[in-house]
Amino acid sequence: DIVMTQTPLSSPVTLGQPASISCRSSQSLVHSNGNTYLSWLQQRPGQPPRLLIYEISNRFSGVPDRFSGSGAGTDFTLKISRVEADDVGVYYCMQATQFPLTFGGGTKVEIK
C-alpha cells in the first residue's frame, strides 16, 4: 500500500500570510499512463471534504486561485498564498494511482 505522509500536523497562520503543506508518498505516484493522481481536499469543521486540487496542480471548479498545488513523483505541496478565515480546517492529500486509495493524515490550518 502507498503511505501518504503529511507535514506539518498543524499550521497556525496569521490572516493574510501564506501557508504551505507538504505531502510525501512512499512510492512514486506516476501511473503507467503517465499521469499522477495526487489530489488535495479541504474539510472545514463539521463539513464533508471538498475537492481543491486534482492531478497535482489543477484547481477544481470554484476554488480560489490563492490555492495552488505543485510537485512530482513522491513529493507534493499545497500552498495558500494568503490565508483567509474561511480556510480554517483540515487539509488532506490523497493518491489514486493505485488501490487501495490512501489519504495523508491531515494538516490542521488554524488562525493564530
Added chain:
Amino acid sequence: EVQLVESGGGLVQPGGSLRLSCAASGFTFSNYWMSWVRQPPGGGLEWVATMNQDGSEKYYLDSVKGRFTISRDNAKSSLSLQMNSLRAEDTAIYYCAGDRGNYWTFDIWGQGTMVTVSS
C-alpha cells in the same frame, strides 16, 4: 442541484449488519465511478470501497473485504454498502463520494451517515 444523500446509519452491536444507501441527484449517476469513504470520530479519512459505472469492477479496503459489499442501481441513481460482521473499529461517519470529472479523485461528497458499532 447536484447532490448525494446518505441514509441507513445507526447503532448496531458487534457482529451485526447494516445497509447504507446513497441517493444521487442532479447528474447522470450511471456515468461515474462511485465510492464510500469513512472517517472515525476525531480521525482522518479512510477509503472503503469503489465501483465502476456498470459494477464490473469493485475494489475494497483489505480490512472490509468479505464483510462489506458495494453495489449500485443506475436506474434509481443509488449506491449501497452492505456491511456485515461489523466491528467496533468500523465506527465512523460514512461518506458517499463520486468522481464526476474523471479526475481520479472525489469531486462530489454527501453529508455522511454515522455508523456506531457498540454493545
